[in-house]
Amino acid sequence: MLAMLSEPTSAAAGVPTVAVKTLLKGVIEVPVNDILHASSGILGFEQLTTFHIYQTQPGWMSWLQSVEDPAVSFCILNPFAAGIDLDIELGSEDIADLGARTADDLQLYTTVVLDDDPAQIRTNLRAPILVCRRTGRIKQMIIDDPRLPVRLYLKDLRKPAMAVKKP
Amino acid sequence: MLILARRTNESIIIDGEIEITVIEARNGVVRLGIAAPRKHKILRKELVTEVAAENRVAAVTHDPQAALKALGLL
Numbered sequence: 001m002l003a004m005l006s007e008p009t010s011a012a013a014g015v016p017t018v019a020v021k022t023l024l025k026g027v028i029e030v031p032v033n034d035i036l037h038a039s040s041g042i043l044g045f046e047q048l049t050t051f052h053i054y055q056t057q058p059g060w061m062s063w064l065q066s067v068e069d070p071a072v073s074f075c076i077l078n079p080f081a082a083g084i085d086l087d088i089e090l091g092s093e094d095i096a097d098l099g100a101r102t103a104d105d106l107q108l109y110t111t112v113v114l115d116d117d118p119a120q121i122r123t124n125l126r127a128p129i130l131v132c133r134r135t136g137r138i139k140q141m142i143i144d145d146p147r148l149p150v151r152l153y154l155k156d157l158r159k160p161a162m163a164v165k166k167p
Numbered sequence: 168m169l170i171l172a173r174r175t176n177e178s179i180i181i182d183g184e185i186e187i188t189v190i191e192a193r194n195g196v197v198r199l200g201i202a203a204p205r206k207h208k209i210l211r212k213e214l215v216t217e218v219a220a221e222n223r224v225a226a227v228t229h230d231p232q233a234a235l236k237a238l239g240l241l
Binding site (some may be wrong): 025042056057061073074086113126150151 | 171205206208210211214215217218220221222223224225226227228229231233234235236237238
């Protein structure tokens with residue numbers, strides 16, 4: 001899914017770009033279409049409203065970079081690609097809020113807490129980040145479902161029994 | 168902050184479209200019934216606080232090398 005991100009932009013010649021200072025890749029030129037706008041922001045970082053998602057290596061990990069504050073960057077992952085058995089119900093309001101026509105317009109990520117101790121590396125399934133590629137809107141939504149852990153330790157993913165149980 | 172006293176089964180109405188009813192108040196626990204249009208997202212505050220706190224921990228605001236090292240550990 002992530003590989004598709006660069007396709008439309010590289011194909012469209014003459015799309016204006018913005019220089020984005022990233023924490024991990026230095027300054028990169030980003031097509032304006034790939035600048036993401038958060039109206040309600042990321043909780044705890046409400047002052048930041050524009051972001052860009054990029055990768056430093058292929059796979060299910062990406063980085064959510066604040067355009068306004070180069071020092072703020074989140075590691076995010078695509079839970080489906082990472083093999084997390086995630087069962088999330090999106091409200092029609094949430095989809096409409098992002099300007100998505102269908103659920104296919106949306107990409108879903110979860111934030112990752114990195115730690116020097118691998119056992120502490122975890123992701124938050126309760127508050128996924130939704131991106132509408134069509135409109136460039138981004139939103140973190142809280143799903144009030146106690147079955148979705150705020151702290152899913154990635155080490156547990158390797159165990160046969162998944163931490164997230166279906167109803 | 169507005170402070171109101173309400174008895175069981177009494178309500179308040181906010182903006183003509185949100186109704187909050189006291190269903191039960193017992194042993195320091197108040198059960199509320201909330202009727203509101205779906206556009207209003209209703210959450211327990213401690214959940215919002217917890218997510219904001221987890222976001223702050225998740226933000227890699229310094230030492231990207233350590234972050235990359237951690238990533239390599241996965």
